[in-house]
Amino acid sequence: MNNNCNTCNNNCTACEQQTERVQFTKEMKKDYTILIPTMLTRHFKMITKLMGVYGYNVELLENSSQEVIDSGLKYVHNDTCYPALLVIGQFINAIESGKYDPHKLALLFTQTGGGCRASNYIPLLRKALAKAGYSYIPVISLNFVGMEKTPGFKLTLPMLRRMMYAVTYGDMLMLLINQTKPYEIEPGAAEALANEWTEKLANQLGKTKKLKYKLITDTYREIVRSFAALPMKKEKKVKVGIVGEIFVKFSPLGNNDLENFLISEGAETTMGGLVDFAMFYVCNEIADNKLYGTKKILSKVFKIAYKLLLKKQQDMIDAVREESDFRPFTSFEHTKSLIDGYIGIGAKMGEGWLLTAEMLEHLDSGVNNIVCVQPFGCLPNHIVGKGMMKPLKEKHPEANIAAIDYDASASIVNQQNRLKLMLANARDIMNAEQEIADNTVEVENTVEDSKEPSLV
Ligand code: SF4
Structure with missing residues (x-):
């Protein structure tokens, strides 16, 4: 059991906030629903689905009314970073919606591991949950730097690979919607096509047993061709x-x-x-080794990850360039x-x-x-x-x-x-x-x- 503080995540006794962290256990994996907040709906829909392959029952939150902001304001100090306020508000609003059994819920949230306040969103969430009377709900940290270990949740390499493709697919759809939606002749056609693709891709990532590289690169091209076939106005x-x-x-x-x-x-x-953000994150880990002498082995791993992500981005650039007149990444x-x-x-x-x-x-x-x-x-x-x-x-x-x-x-x-x-x-x-x-x-x-x- 980790006894780190719910407020600052340190193991000290300087304040009275120190409480036990509720863990998400292996047993909970069987019948708990894990909620994840929205940021990029299409990307996250695919991630939600692919996590099913690894036995997690995940649901993407899409509540976005004023009530979400109000819940955030109620349980988070209004000086806190606005994204934290919104995400925490979204979680608490969902818990209180009556749609779920709070005793069978877990919440999954990312932690960047950087010096920014984004590393402290999880302790903030735990504090808000305690204030709202849900301190028994486990919070899972999704991070790539070993900040918090959770017995019932493991980020494996195959899962990470599928997540990477969910991100590249999501980025591809975002690029193509941006270049078609403002010019579409039939209103709503670009969004409808993107929705259709999101569904298909989520199924591909969530159902295909062996995800071959060729299938991914062929799919990029198929997506680009389908958007290029949309009737569009010629306007500047x-x-x-x-x-x-x-x-x-x-x-x-x-x-x-x-x-x-x-x-x-x-x-x-x-x-x-989002691929650019992932590469930025990876670059920072490499830079930390150069500037501050952090672990060499980690830097080597991140260098490999960087090359891999660059290659994945290049696959998308090639598909857009060779299959259409759209501007690539x-x-x-x-x-x-x-x-x-x-x-x-x-x-x-x-x-x-x-x-x-x-x-x-x-x-x-x-x-x-x-x-x-x-x-x-x-x-x-x-x-x-x-x-x-x-x-x-x-x-x-x-x-x-x-x-x-x-x-x-x-x-x-x-x-x-x-x-x-x-x-x-x-x-x-x-x-x-x-x-x-x-x-x-x-x-x-x-x-x-x-x-x-x-x-x-
Ligand atoms: S970048 Fe840092 S300071 Fe800014 S909103 Fe995000 S966590 Fe807060």
Whole structure:
């Protein structure tokens, strides 16, 4: 039994919070339902299904009403990171929904293991559960650095491999929806196709006994071809890159449905995937060895993982390039190289240098309009996001960046007005560029005409 503190996760006696941690045991695996919170619905749906292969009964939470925020505010201090407040709110709201037997429930939550507060979300969750009267519900930590061991839950290599493919599939669907939804002729066609694929892929990952590499790469190509076959309007739209703190960037609950708002305002959105975040995480472990001399063996393992993830990303890039006219992902190696002269690889709190790298990547690929989202009071991301805007704009004066903060009391109207202002600037620039391009063509045609030999 682990006696670490429910509040700070340390084994000390400095405060009165020290209580026993409730473990998720092997016996519980048989008849307990494990709830996981949402961030990226499609990715997580696939992960939920594949965990069934390993005997876990997992359910993805999709409750996202105001009640979720209210539950979070009730059991978590309002100064706490907004993503923690939302996820804890989502768990408690689900427990109290009457849908489950709380005595047969376990909660699964990720722990990054970094110096950021994300490592402390689990103790916060346990504290909230105790406050709400559910201290008997076991919490399982999903982490890759051995932070907490759980007897009834084991992250095995085959399971990790399936999870990796759930992430690549999810990223692929995200990339393709982003490039089709704003242009679809039949409203809802892109989402419907993505839903169909999510179902199919979840079944593939959750049912296929031997998951062959060839099946995965063939599936990428099949997905791309199906999206390329969607009838689409030929229009030019303002492109907006979304960067920021991972939860607020990806979760509609965290960002007040940012993507759909931008699409409804006539924009096309684009963003780096979850694979990039995984590679960022792996890079940090390698950098820690270089900078602080952490265990060499771990660094070797992470170097192998990095190469593997790069290869998986390249498979997706090849499929998009060879099967369609869609813009593929940018290789993470290139994204990473862009930070030279801006920020060091030691800046890894929150989304660290990745946030700056993603802004640079958008600018590098000609997407000058960027929304940088972060939870209100998220110090690490304010530094690598807002804090980097000045040096970024000095070298890229064309950058049109809006930084938007999110928390339970932020005004949606205020957020949307700022987004509209950014879009208005973007449209003015796009129209002016179009005018210059049209005039250049006209001048070139006139010059060509004057070169025609006279017939008389
Ligand atoms: S990145 Fe920001 S929001 Fe996330 S845990 Fe760290 S401080 Fe909190």
